[in-house]
Amino acid sequence: MQQPPVGAGTVSTHLARFLIDAVPGPDSGRLSLLSDLGPDVLRDDLARTSTQSLLTVWEQLVLTEPRTLIGPRILGNAPIGTFGVWDYLITSGPTLGQSLRRAVEHLASLGDPAAEQLLVEENGRSVVLRHATGSWGPDVVEAIDLFALALFLDRARAAVGRHLIPSYVTITHRPPARSRELTELFGTDRIMFGAPYNSIAFTEDDAHAPLPKAQPGLERLLVQHAELLLAASRPVLRWHDRFRMALATAFREDTVSLEKVARRLSLSPRTLQRRLCENGTTWREQVESIRQQHTLDLLRTTDLPLQSVAGRVGYSDARALRRAVRRWEGQTPGDIRSTARSTVPG
Missing domain, CATH: 1.10.10.60 (Homeodomain-like)
Structure with a gap:
């Protein structure tokens, strides 16, 4: 069997910190009792918390606000830099399309490369990013799927420096009770529910235009930094x-x-x-x-x-x-x- 990718079974403390901060009040304090979600661990940017612990956080988020779009909603409190070097990989490349590919290639800088499947492809009209997560509980899967699509859109907008509108969005889940919020979030009513896969698409013009923050050689330095950080990181749990x-x-x-x-x-x-x-x-x-x-x-x-x-x-x-x-x-x-x-x- 193939060796698991580096970082498999773990996520960065950048992501863990952000999600725990999104859990309200005393529920957040209880999560800190988990051995790899304590304050000392979360302050260490080189620590890697377990995916299982992070799923416990997602479960708490979903329980706290059931039947809401909790995944996309919490991104309102995530400025660039919240997710460490990954944020700069996706916002500072030569073009949006190339930045998306770098962010996918270096997913382990943020999340679990064994639990999240990401793919960037071109179909002649659009550059499409697909996402799938593990076989967790249905409510948790839906929250993570919508969080991922919203995160890529939010960072794509930061990269191009304007309110970018995707060509279309596909979601494997049924329409939520508050689906109008998703239309407002994505800026389009071209959202297909019950689709074969989750995806967000950008026009080729948007994907291939030079990014305003692009600087020659910056992408290479960011990639090297991401690889060094991952090599120096360590899982907290045995x-x-x-x-x-x-x-x-x-x-x-x-x-x-x-x-x-x-x-x-x-x-x-x-x-x-x-x-x-x-x-x-x-x-x-x-x-x-x-x-x-x-x-x-x-x-x-x-x-x-x-x-x-x-x-x-x-x-x-x-x-x-x-x-x-x-x-x-x-x-x-x-x-x-x-x-x-x-x-x-x-």
């Missing part, structure tokens, strides 16, 4: 921690399988099993461990019926759930809940 977070996310999304979790980590199933063996554990042991953790969390923090809890953690019925809880804790689910309620401050 591999096993990243695996545990990926598996926990799979439980939340009901996508627990060796193949799907391996894909999240940019590994083959066989390589994932070998890595677990090297860490002194197995896939089955880890699934059981996360299932136990997830089950106890649901019992202690929710009033879901036992049948619903059982379904969420992969048991056929409440009877199987009761047997598992008694095996783990020597107590019944009712005992677990009673203890949790008695320890909550009055």
